[in-house]
Amino acid sequence: MAAGQFWIAALPVTTTPLAAFIGPVLLLGVGLICGLICVVSSLTSAAVNAVPIDRTGMASGATSLVWEFGQALGPAVISTAALSLASSALAGKLSGADAGMEAVAGPLAVVSAGGESARAAATSALGHGMAVGVVVTLLLVRRNPVREVAETGEPTVQAASA
Structure with missing residues (x-):
């Protein structure tokens, strides 16, 4: 993928035919x-395999639901954050015939329909927004301490003595 x-990403958006x-x-x-x-x-x-035989359908359905939910929500949240930041970074930076275009159409439309300077500003703003999206992703995706305990066999938290 x-x-x-x-x-x-290497294909130029404005001059590449759809077949490419x-x-x-x-x-x-x-x-x-x-x-x-x-x-x-x-x-x-x-x-x-972790549930009783009469609950296997529920377990299978739950994993499918979680996978579908993650596939829909993850990119939507990251994209929304990235495009919002890109719109904020682009606000007020366009001049001439392109002035105000970002408020109406957004940074993606400016990249494809704006003038040369507007495209450069929108590309920079989108890069900034995507960089923030990467940082958010890196902060949200982290190691699971429960899985580490299962792999090493050593608990990371001491149980309190009674």
Whole structure:
């Protein structure tokens, strides 16, 4: 998936025909399918094997629900934060015919429809917003101490003696 994303990022948005996006989008799809096979199936298997036999359907459904919810909510939250910050960073920086365009259309529209200086300002603002999105992601995705205990067999918290 990362290779497909980098490929798409290397394509110039304003001069690339739509057919040129077929290759990177197919690569993204193959990466998604591999991710589904490797991650979701093993998580579902672990959840189903951890519950009594009469609850396996509920465990399977719960893992599917959590996966779908994460796939929808994660990118939406990060994208919203990144585009909001990009809009704030771009506000008031456009002049001439492009002035006020960011308030009406947003930074993504300025990149594709604005003049050369407007595109440069919008690209910079989007880069700033995406950098903040990366920082937010890095802060939210962290090690799970419960899993560390399971892997090492040593508890990290001492139980209080009675």
